[in-house]
Amino acid sequence: MLTVINPQKEEETTDSFNSFLHLLGSSVSLKGWDKFKGGLDVKSNATGTESVYTVYEGHEIMFHVSTLLPISKENMQQVERKRHIGNDIVNIVFYECDKVDSTTFKPSMMKTRFTHIFAVVVYCKQDNSYRLVVFSEESVPLFGPPLPSPPTFYDHQEFRDFLLVKLINGEKAAINNPLFAQKRERTLEMLIKNLYQVYMSEINKNNMLYRRAFSDVIQDVQSSRKEEARRAEFVRVGQTLKLKTILKGDAPTSTVTTGILKRE
CATH class of the missing domain: 1.20.5 (Single alpha-helices involved in coiled-coils or other helix-helix interfaces)
Structure with missing residues (x-):
């Protein structure tokens, strides 16, 4: 989420932007945060100490707010900030103005491969209203709800609901991009x-x-079955021979062979 102030200094914010953040969600401390963190650091405050979080219709949302992400004096490219905001599929650009039609935002101003949707929110001090303009890549399918005409909201809670639904649907539509x-x-x-x-x-x-190959287990099963079949065959043959011996009277259980002399 970006804010545009003319002229703007680094990390500068306004009461109107802070009110907009408060409208979207709650300010939370990142260190030790145990819910959805949106890729932000929750151990060492490497991505700032606070952020804005909300839950809407079962969707957990952690906003990447430009004014809450730390600025590195050593890294002029601000890679850490770009890593979060530049890799977001949907970005909110906040304008504050005295008149409704005083913004000149163009998506070409932002060079990013990942952001496919820009939601430009214009807060008008004159009538305390929000105006919404949405830009999206051509590859993103149409997604609702459609913007009213004119896209101006005087009820701030109604605007919050509309904006969150629009952005959630937009991200889901953009994910289908190749x-x-x-x-x-x-x-x-x-x-x-x-x-x-x-x-x-x-x-x-x-x-x-489970450390052995499945084929080895199959072979072992087959081998055990063969062994059981062979034993069963030995028992069957042995019983047959014993039966023949008994019938001949040569078995130890026969009364004919219990004497000293063996029958020939």
Whole structure:
């Protein structure tokens, strides 16, 4: 989320922008934050000490606010700030003006491969209203809700609901773009591989059988079945021979062979 003030200094903000942030969500301390963090650092305050967070219709949202992200004096390119704002699919650009039609924002001002939707929010001091203009890449399918005509909101709570729904739907529509689809597939593939490795390592600790190849297990099963069949055949043949011996009277259980002399 960016704010435009003329003239603007680094980290400068206004009461109107702060009111807009308060309208969107709650200010939260990042250190120790245990909910959705949106890629922000919650251990060492490397991405600032605070941010703006909200939950809308089951969607957790952590805003990347330009005035809350730290500025590095050593890094003139401000890579850390660009890493978050520049990689967001949807960006909000906040203007504050005295008249409604005093903005001249152009998406070409922002050089980014990932941001596909710009929501330009114009706060007009004159009548305490918000005006919304949405720019999107041609590859992004149409998404609702449609902007009213004129796209001016005097009810601030109504504007909040409309803006959040519009941005959530816009991000979902943009994700179908081939650029994000390929990245999503690679991410899912990496997650599945990682889950498989973790799962198999746990199984290997608990059961040595899973360390063997599946083909080896099949061979062992087949070998055990052959051994059982061979034993059963030996028992059958042995019982047959014993039966023949008994019938001939040569078996130890026969009364004919219990004497000293053996029958020929």
